[in-house]
Amino acid sequence: MASANKTTWLGYIEKLSQQNFGPQKLNIDGVENILSLNYSFHSLFSHSIPMIYLLDYTSGRYLRMSKSTQLILGYDCKEWIEHGIDFTIDHYAGDDLKVYNEKIFPDRLQILKNIPTTEQPNYIFTYNLRLKNSKGEFVNLLQRNCFMKSDQNGLPLLSLGVVTNIEHYKKENPVIQLVEKISPESLATETVFKKVYYLYEEDRIFSKREKEVLLWVADGLNSKEIADKLFISEGTVINHRKNMLMKSGAKNVAELISFAMGNFII
16 A cells, blocks of 8 residues: 555546646647657658657646557557546556556655756656557556656646557566656766666565575675575676665665665575
């Protein structure tokens, strides 16, 4: 269950729908040119062009949706335009929706609160999800979006995003959220946030071998020394360490050991 002091995605949408917003300037320069790629280069990009959308959080409506929805998920873009965000919710994989609703979106709100409203369009939010296609199959997707318009408190009102099929590269678990800051002048990219979310809590549990590695890590041994102790390759030890950092959300060995001790893993 979501924490009582966190705003969920669905709760945020519901709250905005009950407010009376005045006329909003929702058109963004260049959006129509981006969407036109779907029509002009259909054959060239038929297997790689992303879905491009413009979502108005104040109404739950998609103001723009590219025709490539037909290529990626088999649905006409008119379905999104007509039914709005409810169409997305209805086709969202249940476990993925729960994670986004209760964990990813609340984290996004916390991040946005620390970014001046005028700078928010320079931050790209990325995560993976699954949506059901017209054949009833779940497709692994990568969504990247930025918040083009926010209220005076920095809370999002308008989102511009792209969704790409990553079925051949990524399976459902875990979900990774990445937030990057893009410099408008140099286009240099800086990672400001990265977090792993597990669809099923049992996937966070360390394996028997990982626990063995962790015990030696806690004793101060390096990867080569641990490999010699366990009669495995150094590369395997390094992978175990990376997996444990990812599962625990720890940034370094000290945080990993603290997490393990705090959760009675060692």
